[in-house]
Amino acid sequence: MQWLEKWLFPPTCVITAVTTQKHDLDPAFIAKWQIGSDVCPRCAEPSPQGLLCGHCLSQPPRVSRTQVAFAFEDELRDLMYQFKYHQQLHLSRLFAELLAPQLDAQGIQAIIPIPLHRTRLRERGYNQAFELARMLSPMLNIPIISALTRPIATPNQTQLKAKQRRQNLKQAFAADAALLEGLDQVALLDDVITTGATMQAAAKQLESAKPGLVVEAWAVGKTH
Numbered sequence: 495m496q497w498l499e500k501w502l503f504p505p506t507c508v509i510t511a512v513t514t515q516k517h518d519l520d521p522a523f524i525a526k527w528q529i530g531s532d533v534c535p536r537c538a539e540p541s542p543q544g545l546l547c548g549h550c551l552s553q554p555p556r557v558s559r560t561q562v563a564f565a566f567e568d569e570l571r572d573l574m575y576q577f578k579y580h581q582q583l584h585l586s587r588l589f590a591e592l593l594a595p596q597l598d599a600q601g602i603q604a605i606i607p608i609p610l611h612r613t614r615l616r617e618r619g620y621n622q623a624f625e626l627a628r629m630l631s632p633m634l635n636i637p638i639i640s641a642l643t644r645p646i647a648t649p650n651q652t653q654l655k656a657k658q659r660r661q662n663l664k665q666a667f668a669a670d671a672a673l674l675e676g677l678d679q680v681a682l683l684d685d686v687i688t689t690g691a692t693m694q695a696a697a698k699q700l701e702s703a704k705p706g707l708v709v710e711a712w713a714v715g716k717t718h
């Protein structure tokens with residue numbers, strides 16, 4: 495009955511409200527936010543010809559690869575804000591639909607959403623990374639494993655400098671080794687990657703719980 499649903503409720507752009515062909519987003523935005531191929535495969539920072547960047551060469555990060563769908567700017571920033579802070583949970587499906595086809599998920603055995611501390615979770619009522627994972631999981635046929643928790647409340651990261659962020663994140667996560675048993679390769683999932691410090695800290699925790707675990711980082715957007 496998908497055709498009927500489509501006929502009754504045609505896809506409509508969440509930004510411009512015009513009827514679209516496929517996703518609830520005008521394809522012009524998808525093209526506009528496209529990150530291109532000139533990014534480092536490991537950290538997703540700009541890098542000519544998509545080569546490993548100098549930073550990753552000299553100081554290899556803990557994540558083996560970073561895959562993001564879009565540059566986090568303009569309308570995407572506003573849309574993500576609605577999703578994250580204004581209960582616009584329906585956007586999780588759109589974001590997952592846009593992210594899924596851009597991911598190379600080969601070999602990934604589990605999606606691990608970046609957790610929120612329980613106080614933040616209570617305030618917000620949901621974890622946007624988990625909501626995103628819930629949509630993405632059936633699209634990729636990869637299970638979600640909540641192997642990370644956030645026992646320590648870290649201050650709002652957006653206000654902090656990179657160095658302070660790293661400091662605050664050092665002990666922020668805890669990993670459940672039992673849940674990681676039998677896994678070799680997992681993907682961390684978040685809505686947005688800013689400096690990458692959150693992903694690094696989460697990956698570090700996973701690796702100490704399961705030595706040798708290969709950890710990737712996935713997100714809808716990346717700031718540059």
Ligand SMILES: [Zn+2]
Nearest residue numbers: 534537547550
């Ligand atoms: Zn890099």
